[in-house]
Amino acid sequence: MRVADSIGKLRSWRAQINPKWKVGLVPTMGALHAGHVSLVEAARKECDCVVTSIFVNPKQFGPHEDFHKYPRTLSADVELLGNKVDLVFAPEVSDMYPNEPMVTALVNGMEKTSEGASRPGHFSGVATVVAKLLNIVQPHTAFFGQKDAHQCIVIRNLIRDMNFPVQLEIVPTMREADGLAMSSRNRYLSPEQRKLAPILYQALLTAKNLVEKEQVYSRGPLVDSALRVLEQPGVTVDYISLASLEDGREIDLITNKHPLLLSGAIKIGTTRLIDNLIAQPL
Structure with a gap:
């Protein structure tokens, strides 16, 4: 090399x-x-x-x-x-x-x-x-x-x-055992912050399950479900997004069976974390 x-x-x-x-x-x-x-x-x-x-x-x-x-x-x-x-x-x-x-x-x-x-x-x-x-x-x-x-x-x-x-x-995204997406910025986290960090993955997974298991296709309930998970001390939400995988444009209502991008960004302390999951409407 x-x-x-x-x-x-x-x-x-x-x-x-x-x-x-x-x-x-x-x-x-x-x-x-x-x-x-x-x-x-x-x-x-x-x-x-x-x-x-x-x-x-x-x-x-x-x-x-x-x-x-x-x-x-x-x-x-x-x-x-x-x-x-x-x-x-x-x-x-x-x-x-x-x-x-x-x-x-x-x-x-x-x-x-x-x-x-x-x-x-x-x-x-x-x-x-x-x-x-x-x-x-x-x-x-x-x-x-x-x-x-x-x-x-x-x-x-x-x-x-x-x-x-x-x-x-x-x-595909590589994850730690608790679901946290691997990132170079994870090294900024203190031990206590690191324990909290998988919460973004958990929030996005909650929304993904609503799409795939309960056929919730409206942006509002999906975003709200993720935001409720993120209501924890020490977490500052930047955004939760439901968007097209093709061009990244935001979607208000799922009207077809194309895969969608659920994504979000939060701050824990001064460290900004991002993550995403692909949701497949039924």
Whole structure:
């Protein structure tokens, strides 16, 4: 396994890869855990060559978010990846953004609801850096985790709308034994906060069961059922969302049997947690 710390080194390495090989890309921001490893393992099964990028992208953080606090653990990440990948791409911010970009990706629609409304500019920053990574690495397939479901919707539409010759593979969310979705931000939680953290999963599961077992198809009762679970000291609710898996738009009434995205974000202390589940109407 090699580490490339610049675009130039990555491209030199990429030029030497057998053109018949299938190349997989696993984009990450580092602080890797078992969830990231599951993405790498999925890529390894499908691809001849696997690249994992480690880059904390400043363009997807708002001015009052945790960009400077976000854990940077490159040495530990490289050790964890070991021989699971062929190359780690870990560029500096100055290499990815040598100047303030004149052209960035604009995400329509999703910037105004749920995760987009809570984090203005976030999806534009995600789409911009993913477009750059796809151009730089030139993978055949890119692997992302279902935990960041809204991000997956953005990237699926980015690939389609910008005609990237790339397949997108969405890998199921990895969870702790108590249901908490694995996340690099979980390390911010104190022991007491960690005990409380699975409550978001429990809230979304309550709403999912209403859809799938009791055929409750109206947004109001579904959101209210999740909010009742979240009525606990120490929990601040950001949003609970019922949305289309295709374009992330909010849904007021379920009128077909297409799978839906139930998602939410909460804060426990200063730590922001997100999660989602897919609900299948009967």
